[in-house]
Amino acid sequence: MSLSNFFDSNREAFSYDFASILADALGTSRTDPLLPTDELIRALQQQLLGTHPAIVDMDGQKLPITLHEALDNLTRLSEKLGPSGDHPGVLVRDDGTFTATNDLLQSDFKMRMVAESGLRRVMGVDLSKGGGAMFIQEGDAPLRFDFSDAEKLQIAGVAAFPTIDLRLALRELSSSVPSCTETPACQGNSPDAPVGDGTIWKVSPFLLEPIVAKAYLAYRDREFTSCYWRLSDGCVMGVNIGQGDDPRGWTVFNFDLSFPPDPPPRVPNAQFLWELITEVAQVAVHDPTADGNPEITEGGAQPVYALHGVDLGITAEDVTTGFRRALQSRAGEIAENVVGRHRERSAALDFFYSRSAPGTTPHLYFVAESDLRPSDQSPTVPRDYTYGNPGFFTSPELDEKSKVSTKDIDGVGDKMHEKFWLPPGETVLFMQDDEAAIFKVRFHVPDEEDPVEIIAEVVRL
Incomplete structure (x- = not known):
């Protein structure tokens, strides 16, 4: 060619x-x-x-992203996603030249929670110490939350389409x-x-x-x-x-x-x-x-890339839904943090006089294992339930024949406590405390349609 x-x-x-x-x-x-x-x-x-x-x-x-991190405005996200083990990290940690920021929660952000109390204050007697008051818990938590209810959890001040400024490193x-x-x-x-x-x-x-x-x-x-x-x-x-x-x-x-x-x-x-x-x-x-x-x-x-205004890929509705789900999963923990110290203000009662619900007939209640009474060592620690014969008896022998209390009474929703209805007049009952001591208690109930106050005279046998 x-x-x-x-x-x-x-x-x-x-x-x-x-x-x-x-x-x-x-x-x-x-x-x-x-x-x-x-x-x-x-x-x-x-x-x-x-x-x-x-x-x-x-x-x-x-x-x-956890609820805590969101409420903390993602300020520690660069640490969380920074170097870890052999991994060089996704984000560059904040320094004097750059700080990761976002507009997820606006300056007017606020949350309003509404809860129903699961605590009821009752008056009763610690057989070895005398009268006092105690909080009893009805249900699984001292406060009942329903974070799925828009009225009981109100969230405002979340960006409609949140963005973040961050630094990505390779x-x-x-x-x-x-x-x-x-x-x-x-x-x-x-x-x-x-x-x-x-x-x-x-x-x-x-x-x-x-x-x-x-x-x-x-x-x-x-x-x-x-x-x-x-x-x-x-x-x-x-x-x-x-x-x-x-x-x-x-x-x-x-x-x-x-x-x-x-x-x-x-x-x-x-x-x-x-x-x-x-x-x-x-x-x-x-x-x-x-x-x-x-x-x-x-x-x-x-290479390090400073990225500004990166769309987080979520909306305010997504954030609100995530808040509700996260809060509901920790409702019990939140309730304990809010009112968990109620045990410190409770006496270690052996029995109390109370209604099961507003408008119902009052009964005598013997404490149950579910009642979180404070221990002698620390009011923040629940007391061990060591009763050998819980309930009310008509004989100091506390035998089954003389037991007059029961957990199941028609018209009373509670099924956890030994209960007894005190008739008007004088009633003598015997009971044992959590240290195995036996007591005789003489009750005086006024002859009224709805007695709300009674007298108890306690004698240790």
Whole structure:
């Protein structure tokens, strides 16, 4: 072939460089991103976020934010999602140059809770000490909340579409990551079956190199062939991706021309397209001026991105719903924190005189195990229930025949306490306290339609 014929057959070849050939191989233009944005986002979610110890969502699409953190305006989020163990961290911790902020809770934020008391104050007698008052708890908690009720939990001052300012950090390996180029072994190299020493799928997934390599999601089915220089009937410079028996994405460059005395041009070894992209990215990130002299040493590329006004992906309604769910799951704990010290203001009664509900007939109640009476050692610690014969008796022997109390009385909802209805006039009963002492108690009940006050004379036997 004459030089004239060679030029006529390859007019476009002299305008090609590696960047143009790579763009062809990817099916993009020279200035398009190497990684499609959607795939880059997915790689960051799964490999940077999803591998952080504080993030339980392995897909990395949701950040774990507790109710306390939300109420604290997410001020410690950069610490929570900072470096942890081997993980370099998702967020850069706050310093003098940047503080993570958000507008989740506005300056007028407020919450109003309404609760129904589960405590009832009763008057009674500690057989060894005398009269006193005690709080008894009805239900599972001293306060009853219904945070699903919009009237009983009112929340205001939450941003309609909350945003956050944060700094995202990426870290690279301290050394370059080579492509797997041994044929045919490397044709099976994949995240699930890594091949070779130190190759891309054996590197910690949260580092920069394997995040870039996740481009395989976009190019794993890539097939492409093109010839750039032809000589006679053959192609002397071209690229083949996923051709013949090669797996999809496997990229082979051929360059059979030489121009002595110059050495033949260097071309990449056969490898998967995404590993080639990773090597290109490693070169580019260390040589931002593209002059062939790297300005950044291996391991020194640690890009930090300050992102402002990032949509949290939730609405005020989502936040409110999350508050309600979180508060309801800890309703018992909240109730204890609000009124849990009521035991400190309670006497360790043995029995009390009370109604089961407003408007019902009052009865004599013997304390039950469910009554959280204070111990002698500490008012914050419940007293052990050590009664051997709880209830009311007509004989000091406290035998079953003389027992007059019962837990089940028609018209009385309580089924936990031993109870007895005191008739008008004088009634003598016997009972035992939690230290096994036996007492005789003489009751005087006024002859009234609805006696609310009675007299008890206590004698230890």
